Amino acid sequence: MTERIWLTSYPPGVPADIDTASYGSLVDLMEESFRQHATSVAYSFMGQDISYAQADAHSLAFAAYLQSLGLARGDRVAVMMPNVPQYPVAVAGILRAGLVLVNVSPLYTPRELEHQLKDSGARAIVIIENFASTLEKCLSATPVKHVVLCAMGDQLGTIKGALVNYLVRNVKKIVPPFNLPTAVRFNQALARGARLAFAKPVIRADDVAVLQYTGGTTGISKGAVLLHRNVLANVLQCEAWYAPAMAKVPADQQPTSVCALPLYHIFAFTVGMMLTMRTGGKLVLIPNPRDIAAVLKELSKHRIHVLPAVNTLFNALARHPDFHTVNWSQLKVAVGGGTAVQSAVAKLWFDETGCPICEGYGLSETSPSATCNPVTATDYTGSIGLPLPSTYLRLLDDEGNQAAPGEPGEIAIKGPQVMAGYWQRPDETAKSMTPDGYFKTGDIGVVDARGFFKIVDRKKDMILVSGFNVFPTELEDVVGQMPGVLECACVGMADAKSGEAVKLVLVRKDPLLTESDVRAYCKENLTGYKQPRVVEFRSELPKTPVGKVLRRELRDK
Numbered sequence: 001m002t003e004r005i006w007l008t009s010y011p012p013g014v015p016a017d018i019d020t021a022s023y024g025s026l027v028d029l030m031e032e033s034f035r036q037h038a039t040s041v042a043y044s045f046m047g048q049d050i051s052y053a054q055a056d057a058h059s060l061a062f063a064a065y066l067q068s069l070g071l072a073r074g075d076r077v078a079v080m081m082p083n084v085p086q087y088p089v090a091v092a093g094i095l096r097a098g099l100v101l102v103n104v105s106p107l108y109t110p111r112e113l114e115h116q117l118k119d120s121g122a123r124a125i126v127i128i129e130n131f132a133s134t135l136e137k138c139l140s141a142t143p144v145k146h147v148v149l150c151a152m153g154d155q156l157g158t159i160k161g162a163l164v165n166y167l168v169r170n171v172k173k174i175v176p177p178f179n180l181p182t183a184v185r186f187n188q189a190l191a192r193g194a195r196l197a198f199a200k201p202v203i204r205a206d207d208v209a210v211l212q213y214t215g216g217t218t219g220i221s222k223g224a225v226l227l228h229r230n231v232l233a234n235v236l237q238c239e240a241w242y243a244p245a246m247a248k249v250p251a252d253q254q255p256t257s258v259c260a261l262p263l264y265h266i267f268a269f270t271v272g273m274m275l276t277m278r279t280g281g282k283l284v285l286i287p288n289p290r291d292i293a294a295v296l297k298e299l300s301k302h303r304i305h306v307l308p309a310v311n312t313l314f315n316a317l318a319r320h321p322d323f324h325t326v327n328w329s330q331l332k333v334a335v336g337g338g339t340a341v342q343s344a345v346a347k348l349w350f351d352e353t354g355c356p357i358c359e360g361y362g363l364s365e366t367s368p369s370a371t372c373n374p375v376t377a378t379d380y381t382g383s384i385g386l387p388l389p390s391t392y393l394r395l396l397d398d399e400g401n402q403a404a405p406g407e408p409g410e411i412a413i414k415g416p417q418v419m420a421g422y423w424q425r426p427d428e429t430a431k432s433m434t435p436d437g438y439f440k441t442g443d444i445g446v447v448d449a450r451g452f453f454k455i456v457d458r459k460k461d462m463i464l465v466s467g468f469n470v471f472p473t474e475l476e477d478v479v480g481q482m483p484g485v486l487e488c489a490c491v492g493m494a495d496a497k498s499g500e501a502v503k504l505v506l507v508r509k510d511p512l513l514t515e516s517d518v519r520a521y522c523k524e525n526l527t528g529y530k531q532p533r534v535v536e537f538r539s540e541l542p543k544t545p546v547g548k549v550l551r552r553e554l555r556d557k
Helices: 005-008 025-036 053-066 088-098 110-120 130-139 158-171 186-194 228-245 266-278 294-301 311-320 341-352 426-432 472-480 513-525 551-555
Strands: 040-047 048-051 076-080 100-102 125-130 146-150 208-213 223-227 254-257 283-284 306-309 334-338 357-362 369-372 392-396 409-413 440-449 453-458 462-465 466-471 484-497 500-506 534-538
Touching: 025 053, 025 228, 040 053, 048 283, 048 453, 053 088, 053 186, 076 088, 076 110, 088 125, 088 186, 088 266, 088 551, 100 110, 110 130, 110 208, 110 223, 110 484, 125 130, 125 223, 130 146, 146 186, 146 392, 208 266, 223 228, 228 266, 228 334, 228 369, 254 266, 266 283, 266 306, 266 369, 294 311, 306 311, 311 341, 311 484, 334 341, 334 500, 341 357, 341 472, 357 513, 357 534, 392 440, 426 440, 453 472, 466 472, 472 484, 472 500, 472 513, 500 513, 500 551
Parallel strands: 040 283, 076 100, 076 125, 100 208, 125 146, 254 283, 254 306, 306 334, 334 357, 462 500, 500 534
Antiparallel strands: 040 048, 208 223, 357 369, 392 409, 409 440, 440 453, 462 466, 484 500
8 A cells, every 4th residue: 555545635734754854863853952942841740840951951961970870872771750850851861871761661560670671681770769669679680780769859849849759758658668779869860960071972863762662461571672763753743743733822822732641651752752842842741640630630730732642541531520620722632542542532522622532543663653633633533543644554464465455454554653673582573574664563454545544453352253253442432432331341251152252341430330231232232243241340440551451351350
């Protein structure tokens, strides 16, 4: 599908291709923003604003400190924190020193953390003290030699910072005891680095910028190797895609984005942190997106233009009683990613805000954005949209050939945002790439005549009922629209008669909702073989930190 049929569906003004050579590296992009927007707010966190000039000075000091440890160009440095200002400062420092960032989930167990630190060969880690006890349990088994320890209040000033740290440690008691005697505190590292000379390295577009570990939901966690040019391309692709909506931000307003998704996740990293920096915007950092009341309280202090989120977060925000304490009138772009946006949630969000959720699609391996619905659309499409500028998509059959027209196939992606491969896993890289450079996603999709792609599901999640293919996403979307259902998921279960049968797991919105109600609704809306054999009610669905439902756990249990 090299003819790019989707280009005719592009909004006016969105280019077919982007200029990937406009920056030599992510460092060039960041340093340009530090210069051009020095007096503007870069990050807002718990009522404290941090300017681009401050972020510049702090990240340069941190880069000098890292160099003083003897870390050499290309060495890996892990970062394990929630959305606090130290995160973007540390990232900028790591990249400016010519080092490689390893994004780490703060919710890892010691076993998972040990695997990632060993696999990446990280020589240093920047970690918030809340998770230091996890590091302590595995540190001796890893190659890490240097630990920089952050606290929640590090960037909030002396008095407020001390108060926040006291509350976190002694009132909320969310810092378990730990013993890391050689660790250096983040503010100490900045102070030391500020007194040191910084030797600016030569950084090229083909240098590794980030090792982004996949969630491991399809096997052992692997590091996607993202080069500077991969992430840069995706920043510029997303900027071009959002431009028709962002052009409506008044000239006297600083573009403001919400970072409620965790920065260690590639969606927030690229679309939140890096794109906001490229546009000279303000990034509102939300450390705990699960506390919806606190999220809305913070957002009520800002004029919001961009909100990247996942289906579960959009749903939780829109249904919260405090939702309208936030002024949503300036919201221009609401991007849904990470998992399918359900039609009931999209309708609710549009009804409440007047801003449509533009569902997109991508993976860690694609930096991450590969497709997105036009930001000019207002109707829910149920699709993942169109390939972004400079991006090509194909649908492949089981033999790796292009699927017949109208037939579903495995989505394969080619573009400047596609990773260089998996870290130290040439076998896995070879399995995931076609000879002509397409990345095979493992997702099954279809495409219509206008070039809009739709995911019908992952290969492994498909349920085979008496020879009929059942795609969980379809069932979840249908049942998710039922009054009384808050959220739902479905998986396959072994069945002696039909090979597999459908198991439906629901969370009630209406406590009076019964199994017979659900079955009657399914009978009315789904053909026989798609109807659930088992209906189970739960208080919540198991999810990843980013909000994806863990179907595997539902199967296992």
